[in-house]
Amino acid sequence: MSSNPDTWERGGIDNDQRIETLARIRCVLLQHGRLGKDAMQLAENDDLYAAGMTSLASVNVMLALESEFGVEFPDQMLNRSMFITVGAIEAALRKAAGA
Amino acid sequence: MRQPFEKPRALEPSTLELIDAIRTKVVDVAAQYADEVDRHARFPAETLNALREVRALSAAVPRELGGMGCGMRELATMCSTLAGACGSSAMVLAMHHIQVACLVRHGLSSPELRQYLKDLAANQYLLGSMTSEVGTQGDTRSSICAVERAAGRFTLKKDATTASYCAYADAILVTCRRASDAAASDQVLVLVKQKDSALKQTTTWDTMGMRGTCSPGFRLESSGPEQHIVPGAFADSSAQTMVPYSHILWSSLWWGIAADAVAKAGQFVRGEARKQPGTVPPGATRLAEASAQLQALRHNWLALACEFDELAQRPDGMQQLLTMGWALKMNNLKITASEAAPQVVHKALQIIGVLGFKNDSKYSVTRHYRDVLSASLMISNDRIAGKSAAMLLVFKDE
Numbered sequence: 001m002s003s004n005p006d007t008w009e010r011g012g013i014d015n016d017q018r019i020e021t022l023a024r025i026r027c028v029l030l031q032h033g034r035l036g037k038d039a040m041q042l043a044e045n046d047d048l049y050a051a052g053m054t055s056l057a058s059v060n061v062m063l064a065l066e067s068e069f070g071v072e073f074p075d076q077m078l079n080r081s082m083f084i085t086v087g088a089i090e091a092a093l094r095k096a097a098g099a
Numbered sequence: 100m101r102q103p104f105e106k107p108r109a110l111e112p113s114t115l116e117l118i119d120a121i122r123t124k125v126v127d128v129a130a131q132y133a134d135e136v137d138r139h140a141r142f143p144a145e146t147l148n149a150l151r152e153v154r155a156l157s158a159a160v161p162r163e164l165g166g167m168g169c170g171m172r173e174l175a176t177m178c179s180t181l182a183g184a185c186g187s188s189a190m191v192l193a194m195h196h197i198q199v200a201c202l203v204r205h206g207l208s209s210p211e212l213r214q215y216l217k218d219l220a221a222n223q224y225l226l227g228s229m230t231s232e233v234g235t236q237g238d239t240r241s242s243i244c245a246v247e248r249a250a251g252r253f254t255l256k257k258d259a260t261t262a263s264y265c266a267y268a269d270a271i272l273v274t275c276r277r278a279s280d281a282a283a284s285d286q287v288l289v290l291v292k293q294k295d296s297a298l299k300q301t302t303t304w305d306t307m308g309m310r311g312t313c314s315p316g317f318r319l320e321s322s323g324p325e326q327h328i329v330p331g332a333f334a335d336s337s338a339q340t341m342v343p344y345s346h347i348l349w350s351s352l353w354w355g356i357a358a359d360a361v362a363k364a365g366q367f368v369r370g371e372a373r374k375q376p377g378t379v380p381p382g383a384t385r386l387a388e389a390s391a392q393l394q395a396l397r398h399n400w401l402a403l404a405c406e407f408d409e410l411a412q413r414p415d416g417m418q419q420l421l422t423m424g425w426a427l428k429m430n431n432l433k434i435t436a437s438e439a440a441p442q443v444v445h446k447a448l449q450i451i452g453v454l455g456f457k458n459d460s461k462y463s464v465t466r467h468y469r470d471v472l473s474a475s476l477m478i479s480n481d482r483i484a485g486k487s488a489a490m491l492l493v494f495k496d497e
Contacts (some may be wrong), residue, residue: 036282049282049284049285049332049334050277050281050282050285051282052282052283052284052285053282053284054240054241054283054284055240055284055334055486056486056489059489059490059492059493060489062493063492063493066493072495073493074495074497075422075423075424075494075495075496075497076422078422078423078424078490078493078494079418079421079422079423080334080335080338080421081418081421
């Protein structure tokens with residue numbers, strides 16, 4: 001999404017690495033998101049809750065992300081909007097890794 | 100995020116007047132009809148009329164729309180004041196405030212909903228609730244039914260397992276899926292006016308307690324202007340409004356029921372003491388225990404009501420209400436209050452003895468006991484504990 005400042009702030013980061021991160025996020029969603037559609041086909045800005053993710057499933061997604069990426073999300077990040085799209089999760093992971 | 104506890108704002112003079120009017124006028128009416136309402140499981144119409152007379156039904160409506168703009172602490176005080184006289188009446192008032200708050204906090208961008216709130220204040224309309232549904236196993240955060248839109252109108256059909264006093268409400272707030280192809284958890288709230296709907300009662304409401312809330316199952320068929328669909332997602336209005344208003348107002352009224360039972364126990368113990376000055380009656384120690392439990396219960400809901408009012412004043416308040424930390428606080432309050440209140444009423448019964456057990460004695464706490472037992476079932480504590488358990492797997496309480 002061009003309006004997302006994260007997209008252009010990431011100048012130095014290898015784009016391949018980002019694509020790989022998004023794929024790993026989609027894998028986590030496939031296993032734990034209990035979505036009504038194929039997680040691997042999700043666009044970066046598709047609303048995960050509209051795709052059927054419940055609040056209970058989102059907790060499992062958070063847990064699996066913490067394990068997959070070796071990060072801990074601080075409490076302030078544990079809310080709906082932080083995990084609403086694949087892109088938002090990618091941004092949250094970078095924020096958590098930098099925190 | 101932890102913050103120092105700030106001193107709560109003083110209550111507004113006009114609100115104090117309203118609370119005083121409830122205490123002096125409405126409570127008497129509620130107490131007069133409470134037994135009859137309970138015995139016949141009939142709607143507390145007299146209490147509702149008395150609430151309308153003191154304009155309590157627009158307490159949560161903003162002042163610019165003709166209401167009083169009351170905060171959580173003020174609404175909770177109203178509900179707890181009424182609860183001792185008639186639990187059912189207090190629950191109807193609480194449910195009404197919860198629905199009004201959903202419209203006030205999420206519907207004001209819609210001119211039609213704004214106008215409805217003005218009409219509600221002017222006419223003291225009663226707003227009912229329909230969140231349960233046949234087939235969702237009590238999970239209010241998922242729906243089977245869906246609202247459909249065509250040519251500026253909505254149509255909505257819902258088969259509800261329990262629907263709060265819907266036969267007596269001027270309008271109902273109904274949860275449903277956003278559209279026929281939406282996921283079960285992708286919900287919206289719809290304001291359904293009585294004139295836009297047909298209700299068919301499908302089950303009875305012959306319950307152990309809270310008999311006057313008259314909340315049997317209904318099959319709803321409705322159609323109305325599309326603008327009556329509340330903007331935004333129910334996921335947000337649920338977390339930011341319906342859940343906090345429900346758990347804080349319910350807790351305050353459960354405390355009110357327990358406090359009235361303890362007041363009766365106190366009256367009984369003092370009577371015993373007068374018979375034998377110099378001897379502490381056997382129930383006095385239990386009364387001291389009940390008094391301590393009651394205080395803890397009161398401060399639990401009061402502190403969270405004040406915290407909510409504080410958040411409501413902050414620019415990031417709505418965001419804070421979406422955090423897991425706040426959700427856990429609400430779950431903890433609901434579970435703690437709904438478990439403690441019946442225990443306190445039980446203690447009051449042990450103090451009073453058989454006179455408390457009798458339905459027709461002035462010390463009777465039988466209705467209190469039956470009413471307060473609904474607390475752990477109104478949104479099952481087991482379901483809430485399960486959600487808290489899941490959240491605690493990622494929440495660090497830093």
